Amino acid sequence: MKKSLLYLFTIICSLYFITACSDDEKPVTWQDISKTYTGNQLDLGTSLIGSVGSVKLEAVSADKVNLVLTDILPGENEVTLSAILMKGGESSSFPGDFIIKGMATISTGELTVNGYILKGILKLDIVREMTSSVVGNWDLTIQDGKTADVFISVKGTPLDDLLNSMGPVVGQLLAQKVEKVSVLFGENGQLVVGYKMPGSDAIDLPPAEIAPVLVNLLTWYEKDGIVYIAARKDIVDIIVALIPKLSEIDITPYLSLLELNGSFYVLPIHATIEANNARLYVTKDFVQKVWPLIKTLIPADSQYAFLLPIVDSAINSAQSIEIGLGFTTPCIIPAD
Template identity: 25%
Template sequence: MKKNLFYLFALICSVSLFTSCSDDDDPVYPIEEELAGTYKGELGISVNDTPIGSGILQKVYISKSASGNNQVKLELKNFSFGDFNLGDIQVDPCAVKEQNGAYSFTGSQNLNLAAPIGSCDVTVSGTIKGNTISINIGVTVTALQQEVVAKFDGSKMTGNESKEAKITDFTIDNEFVTEQPVINEASGEITFKVNDAATDDDLKALKPVFKISEKATVSPASGVAQDFSGGKTVTYTVVAEDGTTKVYAASIAGSQNFLKYSFDTWAIQHEGLRNEYWNPEPVNELSTSNEGAGLLATLGFKGGYPVVEEKDGYSGSSAKLITLYTKGAGFGMAPAITSGSLFTGIFATNPSDQLKSTQFGIPYAKKPLSFKGVYKYTPGDNYVDGSDKKNVLENLETVDECSIMAVLYEAVDGEGNEVILTGHDIASSEYRVAVAVLQDGTAKADWTTFELPFNDLEGKSYDASKSYKLAIVCSSSKDGAAFKGAVNSTLIVDNFEILGE
């Protein structure tokens, strides 16, 4: 009887002990189902209790550790502070515990990183509740005698977030920006050009306005003034919804030059004399066929001047070019018609060779890109062919057209002599390199804008080591150099602008 009672007591104790041990076993937490994933958030870093960075966008990766149940592996990629990059921080395993619906985890690891960092002790503690995570990471950098503390707060990603991180459009609305920014997506470079007259102060307050990928964020923000002076580069960081980062570097790629003629101011020439006339300023750059007409005036010609100021112009004053009927003027020295001619260069009267009187071009040390301005044109009724003085033809059915062009040509020949193009060869010289020519010289009753690119002539190109001249040449009759045109053909021009770099 006693023996049976002993066995019964032993059986009860063994069952009780087994049950007690089973109750003490840790539960298995739903790591893969609930905790594992990618968390996106912001990182703050301090070194020896001194903050060195905050709001740093970062991702943390949580996965189940291979070391056993209720343990996770934590990864923080590309962790850096100051000038030091610790690379990828990985702590495995971190023990997980559950309390009041939240999961906490802790772990530590010794990492050997590249010099001068060397051996580092890393400790991790954090909490996951729902889809949010909060982590403290401590790194002891013995070699530098630094205690680095990183604090991360983020939320779990769904996996459906957009990966696109791009600047899709970038503009700067400023008078000193001559060429709008161009985005090189492959290199992440954004470059633009500015007027070479811009000062450092002008370039310190440029306000880029841009667009980015949907759901992405960017720093610094669009519309915020930035300092591009002194060759500075402004870095823009675009972060996609999923945390993908793209960095763009915006900078000035070069400067450009504007040669402008407004025709708002005019200077009197030969004041008080019989051949007095007005010329647009600057008179050391701009000239007209008025000088030749002035010579005719001294010989009794009273038909006026072929280039005059139009006070009611496009903006302020403009230059009005008129084809004059000069048959028989100057005791027969003058051609049948004298077209209104406006050009860069000088007019040096040459009675024996009138086409040599127009000496086109001024020194120009840039590569011209475009020629623009505004004009109006009204052809005259009486078309005259005065190419043969002895047989002048009038009232021809030909409709007159105007001419507007710009020519870049070499200023020095192969023997070192100065090159001067005249009415004989401005349209044909072998020294011409690039031209910008108005193709449509027909009537334009209203103000018409033109913007003409400079096109290299066959076999020619700009060479910065050479000297050049730039000739802007306008005529109220396109064949005026051949003494052909319609009487009273009128070309009005304004706001000329040459863009060069």
């Protein structure tokens, strides 16, 4: 009797484990993939977007999904798009259970989304193509190698003429320090700044070894004539915490110059583009934020200390202030 019960118990357990294994191997259907993917369930697969956002996926049918990207792209707090859903696996070039492909027009350009779902993880390659006129290589304008194009426009104070005349003076000082400054606003959101020192044979660019890190840290976008330089908040916060330990410099006050937009710190810079000429500048609201920090860098016994109250008064009373740099982009001559 005991042997019979033991035999029966063994059969029941075997059937249970066989059934459990069958459940584990149950194929994933399109009805199973609708959820919000975030954290370890989300692999964005590109360095020009955030890492702390989420993607809500709603499978409408076997061949269509709706996606909501939240706090993924700088300048786009939420993006909604429809995408094609295809079966993956051995019959396709993708290893995933399902393949996702979609495109959308957003406020900062065109968006392409490709990816797949594998073992509950959503992997997306998100590419943004900027349509801004800022896209391209820009060089700081330096006239005859002697004066950089620095402009200061102050209106509404008794010192307008004096302050505005300081632009060329600052431009001459800048041209003595650098022979060339180049800025690349990449079509994919990449931002690269290079410079050439006097007497140098080449433009100094970020080392190739750290280029991916910089791309991951800095990007840009443009809206309504304002260029936003964007930096991932999580990475900036790490840098802010590390720098005092490495150099005893506290850069926390400088974060007040930035605006927080989702998971990004952004620095707004006004831009005026005409043909192959560009002017990038800040206005009074930014000057009012940065001036108190600049004053702390000027020693009380400096020969320029007497100017501080004068500049204070001018900044506070000015109707408008514009301070910036002029850039040009090389003209491309069509081939015959």
